[in-house]
Amino acid sequence: MAFLGGSRTYYLWLALLCVCILQAVFAYAHQFQYGLITTNMRDSVSWGFYIGNFTFLVGVAAAAVLLVIPAYVYNWKPIKEVVIFGELLAVASIIMCLLFVSVDMGRPDRFWHLIPFIGHMHLPQSIMAWDATVLNAYLLINFCVATYLVYCAYHGKKYNPKIVVPLVILSIPMAIGIHTVTAFLYNGMASRPYWNSAILAPRFIASAFCSGPALLLILFQILRKISSFEIKDEAIHKVAEYMAYAMALNLFLFGAEVFKEYYSNTHHLVHYQYLFTGLHGESSPIAPYAWMSLLFAISSFVLFIVPKTRMNPITMNVGCVLIYLSVYIEKGIALIIPGYTPDPLGQIYHYVPSASEVRVAIGVFGIGFLIFTLMVKVAVEILFSKKGQPAHD
Amino acid sequence: MSKLQVASKPPPKMDRNGPSRREIIVQTFFSLAATASLTGCLADKRIRDDFVQKYFKDLSPEELKTTLARMEKQYWEDYGKHINVTSTPPLEGVLYGYALDLSRCIGCRKCVYACVDENNQSRDPQTHWITVLEMDKEGGVDLAKADAFYDHEEVPAPGKFYMPVACQHCENPPCVKVCPVGATWKEPDGIVVIDYNWCIGCRCCITACPYGARRFNWTTPTIPKDQINTETDYLGNRPRPRGVVEKCTWCIGRVRKGLYPRCVEACPVGARKFGNLLDPESEVRYIIENKRVLILKEELNTQPKFFYYYGL
Ligand code: SF4
Ligand code: SF4
Numbered sequence: 001m002a003f004l005g006g007s008r009t010y011y012l013w014l015a016l017l018c019v020c021i022l023q024a025v026f027a028y029a030h031q032f033q034y035g036l037i038t039t040n041m042r043d044s045v046s047w048g049f050y051i052g053n054f055t056f057l058v059g060v061a062a063a064a065v066l067l068v069i070p071a072y073v074y075n076w077k078p079i080k081e082v083v084i085f086g087e088l089l090a091v092a093s094i095i096m097c098l099l100f101v102s103v104d105m106g107r108p109d110r111f112w113h114l115i116p117f118i119g120h121m122h123l124p125q126s127i128m129a130w131d132a133t134v135l136n137a138y139l140l141i142n143f144c145v146a147t148y149l150v151y152c153a154y155h156g157k158k159y160n161p162k163i164v165v166p167l168v169i170l171s172i173p174m175a176i177g178i179h180t181v182t183a184f185l186y187n188g189m190a191s192r193p194y195w196n197s198a199i200l201a202p203r204f205i206a207s208a209f210c211s212g213p214a215l216l217l218i219l220f221q222i223l224r225k226i227s228s229f230e231i232k233d234e235a236i237h238k239v240a241e242y243m244a245y246a247m248a249l250n251l252f253l254f255g256a257e258v259f260k261e262y263y264s265n266t267h268h269l270v271h272y273q274y275l276f277t278g279l280h281g282e283s284s285p286i287a288p289y290a291w292m293s294l295l296f297a298i299s300s301f302v303l304f305i306v307p308k309t310r311m312n313p314i315t316m317n318v319g320c321v322l323i324y325l326s327v328y329i330e331k332g333i334a335l336i337i338p339g340y341t342p343d344p345l346g347q348i349y350h351y352v353p354s355a356s357e358v359r360v361a362i363g364v365f366g367i368g369f370l371i372f373t374l375m376v377k378v379a380v381e382i383l384f385s386k387k388g389q390p391a392h393d
Numbered sequence: 394m395s396k397l398q399v400a401s402k403p404p405p406k407m408d409r410n411g412p413s414r415r416e417i418i419v420q421t422f423f424s425l426a427a428t429a430s431l432t433g434c435l436a437d438k439r440i441r442d443d444f445v446q447k448y449f450k451d452l453s454p455e456e457l458k459t460t461l462a463r464m465e466k467q468y469w470e471d472y473g474k475h476i477n478v479t480s481t482p483p484l485e486g487v488l489y490g491y492a493l494d495l496s497r498c499i500g501c502r503k504c505v506y507a508c509v510d511e512n513n514q515s516r517d518p519q520t521h522w523i524t525v526l527e528m529d530k531e532g533g534v535d536l537a538k539a540d541a542f543y544d545h546e547e548v549p550a551p552g553k554f555y556m557p558v559a560c561q562h563c564e565n566p567p568c569v570k571v572c573p574v575g576a577t578w579k580e581p582d583g584i585v586v587i588d589y590n591w592c593i594g595c596r597c598c599i600t601a602c603p604y605g606a607r608r609f610n611w612t613t614p615t616i617p618k619d620q621i622n623t624e625t626d627y628l629g630n631r632p633r634p635r636g637v638v639e640k641c642t643w644c645i646g647r648v649r650k651g652l653y654p655r656c657v658e659a660c661p662v663g664a665r666k667f668g669n670l671l672d673p674e675s676e677v678r679y680i681i682e683n684k685r686v687l688i689l690k691e692e693l694n695t696q697p698k699f700f701y702y703y704g705l
Contacts, residue, residue, distance in 0.1 A: 034612050034613075035610070035611055035612040035613060035635045035636055036594075036609070036611050036612075036636070037518070037611040037612035039611075041611075042611065043599060043605070043607070043608055043609055044605075046596040046599040046600060046609060047596060047600060101595075104595070104596075105593055105594050105595060105636075106592075106593065106594015106595070106596070106609065106610070106635070106636030106637055106638075107592065107593050107594040107634075107636040107637060109444060110444075110591070110592075110593045110594075111593070113448075113574040113576075113591060113593055114573060114574055114593065119574060120448050120451075120574055120575050120591075121573065121574065121575075122572055122573055122574055122575040125570045125571075126570065126571055126572055126573045126575075126597070127571065128571060128572075128573035128595060128597050129573040129574075132573065185597075188571070189567070189571075189600055189601050190567060190603065190693050190694075191567060191600070191601055191602060191603035191693070192600065267537060270537060340600075342537070343605050344536070344602065344603050344604060344605040345524060345526060345536055345539060345541060345558060345604070345605040346526075346535075346536035346537045346538065346539040347539070347541050347542075347605075
């Protein structure tokens with residue numbers, strides 16, 4: 001059992017995750033018994049924290065592609081070794097996405113209505129049905145590639161590029177696809193002017209290309225410390241450089257959106273006003289987060305665009321954390337809630353997640369991190385069992 | 394214009410006070426046990442029947458009959474009353490339309506509570522399919538300044554006018570387009586319906602509806618046994634389970650039998666009109682052709698079959 005054995009920190013980490021999961025089981029059981037009334041979502045704001053987390057994690061999953069492109073397309077050595085972790089991260093993120101959708105469903109027992117042939121998928125019209133399809137396909141592809149690579153390494157064989165390369169190439173447009181389709185889910189709602197903007201999908205992609213790698217960079221440094229996993233500084237700096245460009249694009253697109261709304265000053269401006277200031281003299285509970293997210297985005301951009309701070313391990317890690325928080329707030333709070341507030345009839349319901357929602361969400365992250373930790377543990381044991389000998393060399 | 398007492402309190406804003414910590418723990422253990430016995434539940438015939446029930450549009454006439462009978466039996470168990478569940482098919486050559494006279498409506502909410510009564514809406518928590526908005530006469534129709542929670546002693550309040558909003562039965566309904574499982578659709582007579590036994594509770598349709606017309610059952614709806622309406626339709630007013638979406642169906646079971654929707658009958662000032670848009674002699678046609686007509690959010694191309702007009 002490759003996921004057994006390890007340091008004390010490793011076991012403490014696993015124990016912490018189990019606690020997270022266990023307390024969430026209680027919260028979810030309560031929700032299961034009483035219905036979604038245990039959340040603070042209501043008819044006015046009918047998607048909240050769960051779907052916000054879902055959207056964020058789709059982005060993390062899509063970001064694996066950022067590592068895949070240079071590694072396989074240009075056959076660029078330093079990154080190739082780390083691609084597999086991108087793929088594992090994608091697998092764990094998609095599983096978390098599916099869990100978030102499941103806990104958000106009013107009738108989880110009817111999930112089978114969404115299964116092709118058995119149920120009744122409303123294709124091609126429903127973007128939600130498309131989203132379910134592409135997410136599952138993406139999960140399958142990444143799972144297969146990662147498992148195959150690890151399997152080959154385990155048997156000391158060289159992997160067959162004829163199998164891996166086409167799948168990996170396919171996963172590139174699919175990664176863009178999952179995030180685009182998720183963006184379209186919001187984008188296509190003419191009833192919600194806040195989302196009904198053509199640059200929503202590009203904005204999703206740009207922010208994903210910041211947040212996913214931010215997580216991986218930290219992981220690589222941990223792995224480098226605790227295992228014989230070797231990753232060159234050059235690779236880390238290259239990824240960080242990409243993130244700087246992605247953040248630049250993200251900020252630019254955001255600026256374009258803000259300009260359009262504030263300059264044209266139509267009725268649709270209310271949603272941005274709710275996000276940043278509040279409406280009718282009442283302050284909005286999400287405004288502080290909106291400003292925090294913006295501040296984090298700008299400061300991390302500065303940290304990553306200046307070569308000196310990008311190469312300095314401390315400032316780089318600070319930047320990673322800031323990026324991660326910024327995108328998390330942006331996707332989890334700033335995207336969903338103002339879209340619903342005020343609602344189509346002009347009524348304002350101040351949504352903040354209930355304790356129960358937060359607890360369930362912590363549990364879903366716990367499950368995702370647990371899966372990711374165990375998968376990485378296995379992969380590291382197998383791929384790097386011989387010191388300095390990455391298996392797919 | 395006549396003054397009238399407000400029929401009832403405004404729709405309550407949802408309260409956030411949950412049960413106590415102790416209660417939660419106790420209940421959690423019970424629900425864990427319940428969840429653990431899910432496999433046992435599947436052995437329970439009722440749960441199994443519900444779980445495997447087919448999509449309404451896939452039911453053969455035979456299956457529809459047994460399904461309706463099964464529901465009547467379940468409602469008998471739940472309410473100790475015979476609840477008649479029918480499924481009246483659409484009439485040929487009919488496309489329903491609705492008209493509402495903004496200059497007459499006094500904002501009394503009689504329609505809201507008649508609708509609750511007729512359609513077996515939950516009393517606790519309260520579910521309303523009709524939202525009556527209060528706006529300033531000066532400002533005209535401006536949803537950004539609308540108040541759905543007005544609470545006056547008497548209506549109409551000076552300087553105000555009222556705009557009731559419910560499902561507009563769009564000809565081009567965004568809620569239907571987005572549903573991932575096809576649980577909601579437009580019938581041949583133009584009524585937009587939901588199969589409560591097929592809806593997965595994803596709430597895409599709530600997000601897509603530009604008129605805030607859809608309601609989600611955030612918890613199990615409750616109707617006191619003595620207040621239940623026993624004449625129901627599969628696609629309309631039969632009692633709904635928790636976790637699914639519902640909305641106005643223009644009283645589908647009534648109108649297909651030639652009756653008016655209940656809100657039309659309940660309105661004390663006759664602001665509400667209903668009829669067949671394809672019939673040149675109908676009242677709604679007369680209104681569309683001869684009055685100043687307004688539809689909500691015209692720019693979205695949803696093409697509501699709900700027409701506001703100024704009759705006076
Ligand atoms: S008003 Fe809303 S719920 Fe009714 S048909 Fe139109 S989009 Fe659907
Ligand atoms: S909540 Fe029900 S009716 Fe609405 S889109 Fe989802 S499955 Fe369809």
